[in-house]
Each structure stands twice: as structure tokens, then as C-alpha cells.
Amino acid sequence: MVQRMTTKRVLMGPGPSDVPTEVLAALSRPTIGHLDPVFLRELDETQEMLRQLFGTRNTLTLPISATGSAGMEACFVNLLEPGDHALICRNGVFGGRMAEVARRCGAEVTLVEAPWGQAIDPDEVAEAAKSRSFKVLALVHAETSTGVLQDLAPFRGIADSCGALLIVDAVTSLGGVPVEVDRMGIDAVYSGTQKCLSCPPGLSPVSFSERARELVAKRKTPVQSWYLDLSLLGKYFGGDRVYHHTAPVNMIFALHAALRLALDEGLERRYARHREQAQALYGGLQQLGLDLPVEASVRLPPLTLVRIPEGVDDAAVRAKLLRDYNLEIGGGLGDFKGKAWRIGLMGASATPRHVSLCLEALGHSLES
Amino acid sequence: MVQRMTTKRVLMGPGPSDVPTEVLAALSRPTIGHLDPVFLRELDETQEMLRQLFGTRNTLTLPISATGSAGMEACFVNLLEPGDHALICRNGVFGGRMAEVARRCGAEVTLVEAPWGQAIDPDEVAEAAKSRSFKVLALVHAETSTGVLQDLAPFRGIADSCGALLIVDAVTSLGGVPVEVDRMGIDAVYSGTQKCLSCPPGLSPVSFSERARELVAKRKTPVQSWYLDLSLLGKYFGGDRVYHHTAPVNMIFALHAALRLALDEGLERRYARHREQAQALYGGLQQLGLDLPVEASVRLPPLTLVRIPEGVDDAAVRAKLLRDYNLEIGGGLGDFKGKAWRIGLMGASATPRHVSLCLEALGHSLES
Numbered sequence: 220m221v222q223r224m225t226t227k228r229v230l231m232g233p234g235p236s237d238v239p240t241e242v243l244a245a246l247s248r249p250t251i252g253h254l255d256p257v258f259l260r261e262l263d264e265t266q267e268m269l270r271q272l273f274g275t276r277n278t279l280t281l282p283i284s285a286t287g288s289a290g291m292e293a294c295f296v297n298l299l300e301p302g303d304h305a306l307i308c309r310n311g312v313f314g315g316r317m318a319e320v321a322r323r324c325g326a327e328v329t330l331v332e333a334p335w336g337q338a339i340d341p342d343e344v345a346e347a348a349k350s351r352s353f354k355v356l357a358l359v360h361a362e363t364s365t366g367v368l369q370d371l372a373p374f375r376g377i378a379d380s381c382g383a384l385l386i387v388d389a390v391t392s393l394g395g396v397p398v399e400v401d402r403m404g405i406d407a408v409y410s411g412t413q414k415c416l417s418c419p420p421g422l423s424p425v426s427f428s429e430r431a432r433e434l435v436a437k438r439k440t441p442v443q444s445w446y447l448d449l450s451l452l453g454k455y456f457g458g459d460r461v462y463h464h465t466a467p468v469n470m471i472f473a474l475h476a477a478l479r480l481a482l483d484e485g486l487e488r489r490y491a492r493h494r495e496q497a498q499a500l501y502g503g504l505q506q507l508g509l510d511l512p513v514e515a516s517v518r519l520p521p522l523t524l525v526r527i528p529e530g531v532d533d534a535a536v537r538a539k540l541l542r543d544y545n546l547e548i549g550g551g552l553g554d555f556k557g558k559a560w561r562i563g564l565m566g567a568s569a570t571p572r573h574v575s576l577c578l579e580a581l582g583h584s585l586e587s
Numbered sequence: 588m589v590q591r592m593t594t595k596r597v598l599m600g601p602g603p604s605d606v607p608t609e610v611l612a613a614l615s616r617p618t619i620g621h622l623d624p625v626f627l628r629e630l631d632e633t634q635e636m637l638r639q640l641f642g643t644r645n646t647l648t649l650p651i652s653a654t655g656s657a658g659m660e661a662c663f664v665n666l667l668e669p670g671d672h673a674l675i676c677r678n679g680v681f682g683g684r685m686a687e688v689a690r691r692c693g694a695e696v697t698l699v700e701a702p703w704g705q706a707i708d709p710d711e712v713a714e715a716a717k718s719r720s721f722k723v724l725a726l727v728h729a730e731t732s733t734g735v736l737q738d739l740a741p742f743r744g745i746a747d748s749c750g751a752l753l754i755v756d757a758v759t760s761l762g763g764v765p766v767e768v769d770r771m772g773i774d775a776v777y778s779g780t781q782k783c784l785s786c787p788p789g790l791s792p793v794s795f796s797e798r799a800r801e802l803v804a805k806r807k808t809p810v811q812s813w814y815l816d817l818s819l820l821g822k823y824f825g826g827d828r829v830y831h832h833t834a835p836v837n838m839i840f841a842l843h844a845a846l847r848l849a850l851d852e853g854l855e856r857r858y859a860r861h862r863e864q865a866q867a868l869y870g871g872l873q874q875l876g877l878d879l880p881v882e883a884s885v886r887l888p889p890l891t892l893v894r895i896p897e898g899v900d901d902a903a904v905r906a907k908l909l910r911d912y913n914l915e916i917g918g919g920l921g922d923f924k925g926k927a928w929r930i931g932l933m934g935a936s937a938t939p940r941h942v943s944l945c946l947e948a949l950g951h952s953l954e955s
Contacts, residue, residue: 227617234833238618246837247615249595250606250787252915284789285653288832289814320813413833419618421652421789421835443811444664445688446657462920464656465602465781467789469614470838547620552830 228541229568231577232549233363233522234391235413235420236565238477242418245476246469253466261475262466266456268478272393272416272486273408273426275400279449280426281456282474283409284467287390290409290423292320293447294386295355297427297435298407301325303354306347306383308332308339312364312552313388317357324443326354335554336365336524338517341373348381355407356383361392361519363414364552366561368396368519375404384431390414393424394481395493395521395565406431412470415493415521417566418477421470481566493520496569500562503578507585512559521565524551526558528585533557536584544580596909597936599945600917601731601890602759603781603788604933606845610786613844614837621834629843630834634824636846640761640784640854641776641794643768647817648794649824650842651777652835655758658777658791660688661815662754663723665795665803666775669693671722674715674751676700676707680732680920681756685725692811694722703922704733704892706885709741716749723775724751729760729887731782732920734929736764736887743772752799758782761792762849763861763889763933774799780838783861783889785934786845789838849934861888864937868930871946875953880927889933892919894926896953901925904952912948 230237251258270280283290295317299305305321308314310333318328331347333339339358348356356378360369371387378385384406389398395415400408406428413420427435427449435442435449442448446464454461481489497520501511510526511518527533533550537560540546549561562577598605619626638648651658663685667673673689676682678701686696699715701707707726716724724746728737739755746753752774757766763783768776774796781788795803795817803810803817810816814832822829849857865888869879878894879886895901901918905928908914917929930945 228619228623230618230620232620235618235620235836243615243617247611249611250598250603250781251596252598252600252603253788255596255909255915285657285814286832286835289653289657292812292814316813323809323811323813411833413618419835419837420621420833421838441691443691444660445684445691446653446660464654465779465788467654467787467838468603469787470789470835541623547623 227545229544229546229573229576231563231568231573232547233561233563234411234565236417236563236568238417238419239480239567241480242473242476246419246473248469248472250468253468254460254462258468259460262471265471265475265478268482269424269426271482272478273398273400274402275426277400277426277428278457279432279453281452282471283423283425283447284464285423286420287409287411287423288316289447290411290425291317291388292444293425293449294407294409295320295324296442296444296447297449298355298384298386298431299324299326300438300440304329304351306331306344306353306356306381308344308358310337310339310365310367311335311359311362313359313362313390317388336367336512338367338369341377344374345377345380348377351381353381353383355386356381357386359388360398361389361396361521363391363522365555366513366519366522366524367517371403384434391519391521395490395569396519397490400426412474412477415565416474416477416481417568418473419470421467422474493564493569496564496571496574497523499571499574500564500577503574507578507582521563521569523562524555525560525562527560531585539584540580544576546576546580548577595913597912597914597941597944599931599936599941600915601929601931602779602933604785604931604936606785606787607848607935609848610841610844614787614841616837616840618836621836622828622830626836627828630839633839633843633846636850637792637794639850640846641766641768642770643794645768645794645796646825647800647821649820650839651791651793651815652832653791654788655777655779655791656684657815658779658793659685659756660812661793661817662775662777663688663692664810664812664815665817666723666752666754666799667692667694668806668808672697672719674699674712674721674724674749676712676726678705678707678733678735679703679727679730681727681730681758685756704735704880706735706737709745712742713745713748716745719749721749721751723754724749725754727756728766729757729764729889731759731890733923734881734887734890734892735885739771752802759887759889763858763937764887765858768794780842780845783933784845784849785936786841787838789835790842861932861937864932864939864942865891867939867942868932868945871942875946875950889931889937891930892923893928893930895928899953907952908948912944914944914948916945
């Protein structure tokens with residue numbers, strides 16, 4: 220029998236993360252029109268703050284009115300046309316999803332793979348990039364299914380070597396790990412609000428380089444999604460405010476507040492907090508005798524993969540954590556389904572209190 | 588210089604409409620996980636309440652995690668394959684958008700048109716349906732750009748005559764005017780939350796018939812949008828709760844509350860309220876000497892088109908209403924851009940207080 224929740228959940232899964240009361244308060248401000256000057260000013264500010272988080276000066280930086288997976292789709296449907304070739308790196312669910320989305324755009328996909336829980340080897344990508352020219356090279360910065368952080372530094376050069384635009388999934392890195400869109404030469408990037416930004420799910424921040432924008436303008440075929448067509452979105456989000464669809468006003472209020480909190484904290488300090496709490500969690504988990512399948516050098520601070528010990532009932536432990544501690548952690552996906560947990564330390568959930576609670580609750584649950 | 592809003596706006600444009608405090612309170616409940624049993628129970632209830640609003644028993648009734656235009660796209664990308672023929676009725680912006688979306692699915696579009704501000708003539712559609720077989724017949728129930736309400740009764744028969752599935756835009760009718768999906772034999776229908784449901788913008792309720800679902804299962808080509816693929820969405824929203832994307836938890840809390848309010852009021856009573864307030868508005872506008880371009884028999888109660896008198900400055904009047912009365916009404920679109928206003932009486936905005944305020948404010952603004 221499901222009970223109505225009486226106390227607040229503690230969210231330490233793969234997202235959503237805990238949402239600060241300031242963000243919830245902004246979310247519930249009285250709704251106003253999507254063309255109201257008061258709203259448009261906040262939208263401007265939201266876009267400007269997103270540029271700071273993404274580390275970019277890209278004009279076309281905006282929140283897509285849907286969740287992170289729609290942000291992914293926005294990147295591919297705008298940059299690919301039928302018959303184009305895409306070079307895609309896969310080491311978890313989200314690289315696989317990229318390939319699936321690219322194929323639905325009519326693209327030919329070449330995959331470079333690494334085992335789940337490991338990073339992609341840039342040398343293998345560089346080798347594959349020699350085989351032909353590609354329209355896009357795509358990879359995941361922070362693989363939410365495994366907790367692997369990919370060093371992006373080598374990939375601009377590799378993309379250039381095969382004439383490709385560079386697409387990056389930053390769903391679980393934005394706000395928790397530096398993304399550095401301009402410095403890394405990323406052409407298209409997408410994220411979600413419910414991870415390290417600690418805003419409820421529902422929007423997907425994206426950013427497109429000038430080069431990406433020009434490529435969209437020169438397409439031979441229309442973008443297959445009207446809703447995600449950048450040339451139409453750009454007319455609303457790019458300054459003229461031409462009606463395209465009704466912007467999700469309250470969600471943008473919330474994102475505005477979440478970005479404000481991130482910038483007030485200071486981005487460097489925020490990234491350090493994520494690293495420090497992750498270190499504390501790693502230590503505590505190892506003290507409990509638990510194994511972390513991802514090698515230390517490529518661990519993603521906001522999300523930790525933990526192997527479920529032999530003989531332990533995955534679902535029973537997670538149900539107990541939820542019931543006894545109001546604590547949510549995530550199950551495994553794909554290759555790690557039933558074999559690992561995913562513990563999130565994202566945004567407002569990356570605090571010493573969260574680390575302690577999780578270690579204590581997990582310790583008790585594994586004993587019993 | 589734009590001022591921060593200090594008092595609450597009164598929303599009488601084409602949406603968003605005023606959002607009740609109960610709905611805003613639900614929106615700002617602490618975020619919980621999208622696979623949390625507490626959330627899944629509310630999602631079940633939300634889907635069941637949506638069935639009541641839509642007048643359907645369709646299993647596949649759910650809120651798409653994006654705004655109304657994405658709901659439109661969901662209907663077309665799932666039911667159309669390249670080379671299919673679509674018969675589409677256009678008498679305003681949204682019929683035109685349907686045609687655009689259908690073409691982006693690779694479909695051949697046959698248009699039946701009526702002048703903006705008039706209803707579609709079913710006889711003309713029946714005539715066009717004789718020319719060949721069609722995969723879908725699509726039309727708008729409530730044209731948000733003109734305030735025309737289309738009688739849907741003749742269209743199931745016409746769709747059958749050409750072998751088509753029937754797609755209906757109910758963005759500005761759901762919750763304000765009876766939609767009756769099952770009785771009208773509609774196969775795919777989409778709406779928005781920010782109109783007569785008086786919930787913030789961000790979700791698109793949709794419903795698909797068993798026949799539509801079977802057609803999607805038998806497709807030869809994959810649905811071009813991964814995000815909107817009904818066969819994938821059905822695995823999360825259809826009972827198994829297989830992860831597809833992170834559901835926008837807080838927006839669904841808000842929709843749940845908005846649907847609860849609608850059902851508590853009673854649907855018949857709610858529809859009557861919309862009709863009665865619209866009648867009061869028509870009378871008052873005519874007393875002000877204003878012309879309503881849409882013929883009385885096809886007027887859409889939730890949205891009224893008002894011709895801007897000769898010599899009156901559209902933008903100046905709307906700016907004055909916003910500044911002096913905190914009142915938002917809508918500008919014209921397409922054929923009516925700069926020539927008409929759109930006054931919404933949707934959901935919580937369909938009250939005698941709203942009608943009086945609007946008439947008084949408009950009267951004063953036109954005098955000065």
C-alpha cells in the first residue's frame with residue numbers, strides 16, 4: 220500500500236536532486252504571460268546566466284521547453300540531414316540514445332565504444348575519424364548511467380580532423396563540473412535542470428555555436444521537428460520574441476532562481492563542493508566494504524556507481540531506504556541493471572549531511 | 588524601463604490564464620523522484636482525470652513533457668510516415684501549423700481552407716475526402732488564433748469515407764468546452780495546460796485511440812522523434828513505468844491539482860460558466876461599440892476576437908491595460924495581426940470579476 224508522503228524525500232538518485240526552497244518559491248510565483256515584458260526580462264537574465272554556467276558567449280543559449288532528452292534531440296535534428304554521417308561515442312545509456320536519435324534523423328552512424336563504466340579512448344576516436352569525413356562527432360561529458368566523467372580536451376581537434384561539429388551531453392555535469400563550451404570548442408551542448416542545477420525537471424538548457432547556427436541556416440531540408448527547429452526558436456529566444464510556442468513561464472522562474480543560487484555560491488566553489496563531497500562519499504562507501512566500479516581518475520563527482528554486494532537484494536534495499544529514511548538512491552541501468560546503485564551528489568544534494576545520511580542508511584540497510 | 592511586477596497580473600489573453608493558488612501550491616511541493624511510488628500514484632490519478640476531461644477510455648492518455656505544440660507534433664510524427672497523405676483543415680494559425688508539421692513528416696498535404704474567423708465547411712472536407720484515401724484527417728476544435736469553435740460531429744464519418752484517422756487540436760477547448768473524444772470518434776487529440784485547465788504552461792495532455800496505437804505498432808519506419816515516440820512513451824505511461832525520460836514531476840503535481848479543481852467544480856457546470864461569462868463579455872463589448880468578427884453561432888466561449896476600432900493604437904492600448912490595470916489581453920495573429928484583440932475567458936479567468944474588469948479597463952482605455 221502506497222502512503223502519501225508526509226516528510227520530505229532526500230534525493231540522492233540520478234536526478235531529480237533536492238530542490239532548494241528558494242527555487243520552489245520562484246516556481247510558484249503567479250503565472251504571467253510569455254510575452255509580458257516582466258517575463259521577457261527574466262528570460263534574458265536566465266539566458267545570460269546559462270551562458271555563464273556553460274562558459275560561452277553563444278547567442279543561441281536557451282532553455283528548451285522539455286526535458287534533457289529533448290535537448291539531445293534538438294542538437295541532432297538541427298545539425299543532421301538524411302544521409303549525413305555521425306561519429307558517436309558510446310559507453311553507457313546516453314551515448315546509445317544519441318546513436319538512436321541520430322539514426323532517426325536518417326544519418327549513418329559510426330560508433331566508437333568503451334565498456335560501461337570506462338571512459339572513451341580518444342585515440343580510438345581519432346582513428347575512426349580518419350576513415351571519412353563526418354557531419355558531427357558526439358559524446359557524453361558525464362554519463363548518467365555509469366558515473367564516468369569524460370575529459371573533453373582532445374575532441375575539438377579530433378572533430379576538426381574529420382570536418383565535424385562537436386556535440387556534447389552535459390546533462391549531469393552542468394552546474395556540478397566545469398563544462399567550458401567555448402574553451403573546449405563545443406558546437407552544440409544540452410543539459411537538464413534536475414541534476415546539478417537543483418531545479419525541478421522540465422527544461423533542457425542548450426547552447427549552439429555560431430558555426431552550428433550557420434549550418435542550420437544553410438540546411439537543404441527542413442528540420443524534422445517543428446518544435447525543436449532552431450531557426451524558429453531563435454526568433455523567440457534570440458531577441459525578436461516572435462511567438463513560436465508558449466514558454467513554460469513558471470519553470471523558467473525556477474531555473475532563474477536556481478542559476479542565481481549557483482552564481483551566488485560561485486562556480487569554482489560549487490565545483491569544489493561537488494568534488495569534496497564525492498571524496499567523502501567514496502571513502503565512506505569503501506569503509507562499508509563496497510566496491511566502486513569506476514576507476515578513480517574518471518569518476519564523475521555528482522554521480523557515483525556502487526556495486527551491489529553478492530546476495531544483497533537491490534529492490535529491497537532501495538525500498539527500505541525510501542521507507543525508513545525517506546532517501547532515494549538510483550538503481551542501475553543497462554549493463555549495471557540489478558548490479559549497481561547510482562548515488563547522486565548533485566547541486567543542493569552535495570552536502571556533508573547528505574553524505575552522512577546516505578552512508579548511515581546504507582550501512583544499516585546492508586547489515587539487516 | 589521595465590518594472591518588476593508588484594501586484595498580480597490578470598491574465599485574459601490567449602493563455603496562460605490565471606492559475607489558482609491551489610495549483611501554484613501543488614507546483615511548489617518538494618520535488619520527488621519520477622519513479623517514486625508516491626509520484627507514480629499521482630501520475631496514475633492524473634491520467635485517469637485526463638480521461639474524464641477528454642471524455643475517453645483510451646489507455647494511452649497522458650501529459651506529454653512539453654507544451655501544446657509538442658503535443659501536436661506527437662500526433663503527427665506517430666501517425667504519419669513518409670509518402671502518406673494528410674487531409675488538413677486550415678482556418679487560422681494552428682491549422683497551418685498542422686500542415687507544416689505534417690510536411691516535416693514527409694507527408695503529402697491536401698488543404699481544405701476557410702477564411703480566418705470562420706468555421707471549416709464539412710461539405711468541402713467531405714468533397715476533398717472523395718479524391719483519394721488519406722492516412723489522417725486533421726482539424727482544429729478551438730482555433731486559438733481566431734476564437735472559432737468547430738463542430739466536430741460530421742468529421743468521424745468523413746474520416747471513415749477516406750480511410751483516415753481523425754486528429755483534433757483541443758488546445759483551447761479542453762476544460763472549457765466539451766471535447767468528447769470517444770463520442771466524436773477522435774483517434775488522436777492534444778491540448779495544453781495553460782488554457783482552460785488554468786495550470787502553468789509546460790505540458791501537453793494527449794490521448795490516442797486503440798486504433799491509433801495499433802497503427803503506431805505496425806509502422807514500417809521508426810517514429811522520427813525519439814522523445815515523442817508513443818511506443819516508448821507507452822512503456823512509462825502505460826503501466827510498466829520503464830524509464831524513458833525524467834517526467835516533469837512538479838508540473839504534473841500542478842496538473843493533478845488543476846484537474847481535481849475542474850472535476851470538483853463539475854464539468855457541465857464548468858462549461859456552462861464559460862458560456863455564461865462569454866455571453867456577458869459579448870454584450871459588454873457590443874455596448875462599447877466594438878465589433879466581434881466571428882459569427883455568434885461558431886464563437887468559442889473561452890476566446891473572443893474583437894476588432895480594433897479604426898484609429899486605435901493596438902500596442903498602446905495593450906500597454907496601458909498592462910500598466911494601469913495589470914491586465915493582459917492578446918494581440919491578433921496572422922490575418923488579424925494589428926487588426927484584432929483576443930480576450931480569453933479560460934478556466935479561472937472565466938468569472939464575472941474578469942468580465943467586469945476587462946470591460947471597464949477597455950472602456951477607459953478607448954476613451955483616452
